[in-house]
Amino acid sequence: MDAFEYKQNKLFCDDVPLSDVAEDFGTPCYVYSKNALQNNALKYVDSFKGTNNLACFSVKSLSNISVLKILKDIGCGFDVVSGGEMYRALSVGADPKTIIFSGVGKSSDEIEQGILNGILSFNVESVSELYRIEAIAQQLKMVAPVSIRFNPDIDSGGHDYITTGRKGDKFGISSVEDILSLSKYIFSSPHTHMIGLACHIGSQITNLDSFKETAQKTFELADQISEIGISLDFLDLGGGLGVSYDSNNHPNPEELITCLNDEFKGRRERLILEPGRSISANAGVLLTKVEYVKDEFLIVDAAMNDLLRPSLYEARHEIWNIHENDNGHDKKNMNVVGPICESSDFLGKNIKINAKEDDILAVRTAGAYGFVMSSNYNSRPRACEVLVDADKALLIRKRESLDDILKMELSVND
Numbered sequence: 001m002d003a004f005e006y007k008q009n010k011l012f013c014d015d016v017p018l019s020d021v022a023e024d025f026g027t028p029c030y031v032y033s034k035n036a037l038q039n040n041a042l043k044y045v046d047s048f049k050g051t052n053n054l055a056c057f058s059v060k061s062l063s064n065i066s067v068l069k070i071l072k073d074i075g076c077g078f079d080v081v082s083g084g085e086m087y088r089a090l091s092v093g094a095d096p097k098t099i100i101f102s103g104v105g106k107s108s109d110e111i112e113q114g115i116l117n118g119i120l121s122f123n124v125e126s127v128s129e130l131y132r133i134e135a136i137a138q139q140l141k142m143v144a145p146v147s148i149r150f151n152p153d154i155d156s157g158g159h160d161y162i163t164t165g166r167k168g169d170k171f172g173i174s175s176v177e178d179i180l181s182l183s184k185y186i187f188s189s190p191h192t193h194m195i196g197l198a199c200h201i202g203s204q205i206t207n208l209d210s211f212k213e214t215a216q217k218t219f220e221l222a223d224q225i226s227e228i229g230i231s232l233d234f235l236d237l238g239g240g241l242g243v244s245y246d247s248n249n250h251p252n253p254e255e256l257i258t259c260l261n262d263e264f265k266g267r268r269e270r271l272i273l274e275p276g277r278s279i280s281a282n283a284g285v286l287l288t289k290v291e292y293v294k295d296e297f298l299i300v301d302a303a304m305n306d307l308l309r310p311s312l313y314e315a316r317h318e319i320w321n322i323h324e325n326d327n328g329h330d331k332k333n334m335n336v337v338g339p340i341c342e343s344s345d346f347l348g349k350n351i352k353i354n355a356k357e358d359d360i361l362a363v364r365t366a367g368a369y370g371f372v373m374s375s376n377y378n379s380r381p382r383a384c385e386v387l388v389d390a391d392k393a394l395l396i397r398k399r400e401s402l403d404d405i406l407k408m409e410l411s412v413n414d
């Protein structure tokens with residue numbers, strides 16, 4: 001069931017009319033449904049019940065600590081890609097043994113923090129990174145748990161900027177020889193322990209065959225690694241399951257897990273997944289007010305600094321008026337654009353909608369890679385974030401003020 005539905009022509013998030021949220025908190029404003037976040041995550045967590053498989057929510061997709069706490073409480077671990085994300089996960093009480101640290105450019109400080117905090121694993125993305133982790137673990141007189149992130153050379157389709165598992169992409173290690181000799185090195189080092197094998201082939205993947213192919217390539221490599229004498233605890237197949245940004249149906253998490261359970265039959269390693277978008281995307285909308293109507297443009301108060309996806313990936317989001325006013329008869333094709341001085345500043349092109357000045361619009365499926373990518377470009381304060389819990393709307397991030405924007409700057413000319 002969709003968390004955002006019209007009831008008597010008014011768009012609701014669960015039991016709260018979005019008009020009330022816009023009135024109480026202003027716009028632009030991100031709104032998330034607690035119920036939708038929980039239901040989406042439980043599709044993974046429940047399918048893993050009775051096993052020691054683990055769903056590590058990808059913090060990069062939506063990182064507000066109230067959201068992380070909800071997901072932690074229902075049994076998610078976390079996939080983090082920076083010291084900041086690790087700090088967020090730990091601050092909501094995540095068990096460090098459920099935290100996976102991915103990313104190609106981990107700094108020495110981040111590595112040290114990961115080791116000291118006792119995280120489950122570093123997904124190592126290069127030979128140099130492994131040497132650095134080993135040296136830091138040695139200094140600390142500790143053993144660092146590592147998995148190698150390999151690049152399976154699978155083109156999962158979709159926008160070039162979100163595929164990550166092809167040869168030539170910056171992620172993971174591509175050469176099987178390099179992976180095997182690195183595995184031997186890890187095995188022989190007293191300061192590293194090889195605990196898993198990882199990959200992540202991209203995002204917004206809607207074809208389960210790509211996941212099957214990834215699983216098969218992972219098994220082949222894991223078998224070669226086990227010949228060295230290494231017994232891997234887990235195989236981490238990353239995140240990447242796509243969601244519907246329109247009304248088309250795509251495979252859901254249960255279908256993905258059924259498919260992977262079939263592939264994993266007879267394997268002794270546990271399965272780890274790193275879902276982001278499939279948990280957070282359809283749990284959120286961005287509310288924005290129409291400031292002006294000019295020709296075919298609806299000029300709204302949210303912009304590319306609030307939601308970058310349309311400008312960055314030409315991503316398409318549905319945009320609805322929170323007051324459904326004409327059953328579709330008077331809808332026109334409009335371009336929904338923001339106030340930023342860039343032609344690429346748009347939230348949607350050719351959106352069929354009926355709207356006038358001061359109307360509030362909801363940019364749908366904006367929970368993932370929405371607020372987290374926002375910036376202060378054009379000195380625009382970042383939007384607030386609101387969590388709807390049944391019939392209550394709770395502020396979970398204050399709207400930034402102009403003073404917030406200036407407070408990190410130092411004037412040296414006084």
Ligand SMILES: Cc1ncc(COP(=O)(O)O)c(C=O)c1O
Nearest residue numbers: 058200203239240274275276277
């Ligand atoms: C390493 C890694 N894991 C998980 C994810 C989450 O992907 P998604 O949000 O598509 O599930 C990403 C996203 O890019 C990623 O880079």
